[in-house]
Amino acid sequence: MPLLTAFHHVAIIASDYARSKAFYTEVLGLSVIAETCRAERDSWKLDLALPGGGQIELFTFPGAPPRATRPEAQGLRHLCFAVADLDAAVAELEAKGVPVEPVRVDRGTGARFTFFADPDGLPLELYET
Missing domain, CATH: 3.10.180.10 (2,3-Dihydroxybiphenyl 1,2-Dioxygenase, domain 1)
Incomplete structure (x- = not known):
């Protein structure tokens, strides 16, 4: 039996929750599974369904640094x-x-x-x- 059975999710940290939520739901058309305000962390988490399975977890965290470079950065x-x-x-x-x-x-x-x-x-x- 293989170790991995399917892709489950990818997590993204956004700088502006409302702007990113609108992009992923209104522009890309992904549907919301769950939306959670995590007040103790001053943070939001939005779970989005990908067609065919899998999810995107969209987070916000205060003071998160920007991405270092466009796609050639490690990671x-x-x-x-x-x-x-x-x-x-x-x-x-x-x-x-x-x-x-x-x-x-x-x-x-x-x-x-x-x-x-x-x-x-x-x-x-x-x-x-």
Whole structure:
């Protein structure tokens, strides 16, 4: 039996809870599983459902430092979301005011992909499947 059975969640620390909540729910269309105010920590936690399983945990923490650099810093490089129609997804993001990089082609698979960023500059990828 394999040690790992599935992807469960990724955690993101946001600088502005309301702005990031709006981005992930209104721009990307993720649904809220639970929202918790952790008053003793002056912090919020938002659990978001990813299509097909898995979750994003969106946190705020007072005084959290910004990300050191864009994706080449050690640690998590980017989050990637599968889409059926990359052109439609890009058009929807751009219509909502989200800048999207030019579409590229994966040399290994021939699949098309692109990058954009969340409100804190976290690199996000769309990969056409």
